[in-house]
Amino acid sequence: MGRLGLFFRCAFVFASLFLSSGLFAAPGDYLGLDVLSDRCGGAVSYGEGGRCGTVRGKNLELQCRLNGACYRLNGVNVYGQCAVAGQPGRLRIGRSDWDLLIVPLLSPPAIVPPRRVCVDPGHGGRDMGAGRARGNLEEKNLTLDVAKRLEVLLKRQGVEVLLTRSGDQFVALEDRSAIANNGKCDLMVCIHFNAADSPRAEGIETYILPSQGSSSTARLHSPSAKDKKFCVNNRHDEKNLYLAYCLQKELKGLRSAVDRGVKRGRFKVLENADCPAVLVECGFLTASGEGARIADGNYRQAIANALCEGICSYGGRKK
Ligand SMILES: [Zn+2]
Structure with a gap:
């Protein structure tokens, strides 16, 4: 522990x-x-x-x-x-x-160490994601790179890994959570990188689905009709929160990382996941310093290490 x-x-x-x-x-x-x-x-x-x-x-x-x-x-x-x-x-x-x-x-809920983890590299195929479309610095390639690094690390811990894609192909959002559900995964981690108009925007943030009746962090005080809807993933509200906390705690320790916090967002990929699930934005491709760090494979390895550490500490598993 x-x-x-x-x-x-x-x-x-x-x-x-x-x-x-x-x-x-x-x-x-x-x-x-x-x-x-x-x-x-x-x-x-x-x-x-x-x-x-x-x-x-x-x-x-x-x-x-x-x-x-x-x-x-x-x-x-x-x-x-x-x-x-x-x-x-x-x-x-x-x-x-x-x-x-x-x-x-x-006082987190009792957690059984995850035996099978769904790792979801965001975007793919015709969906390039965000960022600088330069060489392989498109978001879809960077998320896949981190996902594969994380897969290696988790397997070393004896954890089975299911990737929602292992190459550059398009996978619909609802199919991603279906892969986690059909594979009876114990948790799902969706990996993304961020982009903004301002090069000053930087940092790492971890999202979970808002609980039923709650709004997204970006829309506090103005809940929408959608916020009243119950989603399958809301069965796991408490564990979602604890998983996000564990991951963010590790990710904020990355070199020069800005802690943008644990937030809530109605991401379609999370809604139907019938296991604790998070979406991690691992940094801004558009930030001058952070974008350059993300372009470095050593830094992406550090991101994967932090994700693995976070999953292990969520499960109470000693590394
Ligand atoms: Zn993305």
Whole structure:
């Protein structure tokens, strides 16, 4: 289990204290940081004129910012469903974020180590994906390269791997999750690279499907009709979140990587996956520094290593 396992065991006791204390029976949609720190025997501190709050307890460090929807939980950025409210020096976080985001990460569901993993290299064939169409730097080639490197690493760990494509062919999005389902895979990891108009956009982000009734991170506060739909993958909401957290924790440690966080997005490839599933955007091809790093095979090997480490730590498997 290592340090991560120890953290979660301690965190479970910690989270149980909250749950058994009646905290969630209190009225109101928000919980003050002072209440949270009191209940966990920790301490709250503020910086930046009271706009940035930190709760520190044993094995827990939670940071948030007034009007922000991103929490930094033990060093990993994780986006919630509502903005932090209150006033400088008296921040309050959404009860739903505490219930559905932070507590599940502190007290993750029981995980059986995955025996078969579906690795999905994004795009392929006529679908080039994003990025610089220069040589083999098209997204579809880079995702396949990382997927094959990850396949080697996982097999070394005794994990079976099912690739949704092993060459440059087009595979429809719904067929990708069908491959994972028909192959009875224990989890699915979709690999992508990002692109943006601005060369300044950079970093790594990991997406999961929003839970039923929740909106995508990019559309907070304006849920669409689609958000009400229940998807097959919603059966795995808690494990999706924990898998994304484990992967993002490893990926953010890559050289010069910017942690863009765990986010939610209604990606069609995730909707019908009947196993925990994530979509990882491993960096921006359009960023000058990051794009150059991604062009280097050693860096892509480091991405594959981080993905393998994340999958292993999700399964509690020691490498
Ligand atoms: Zn893509």
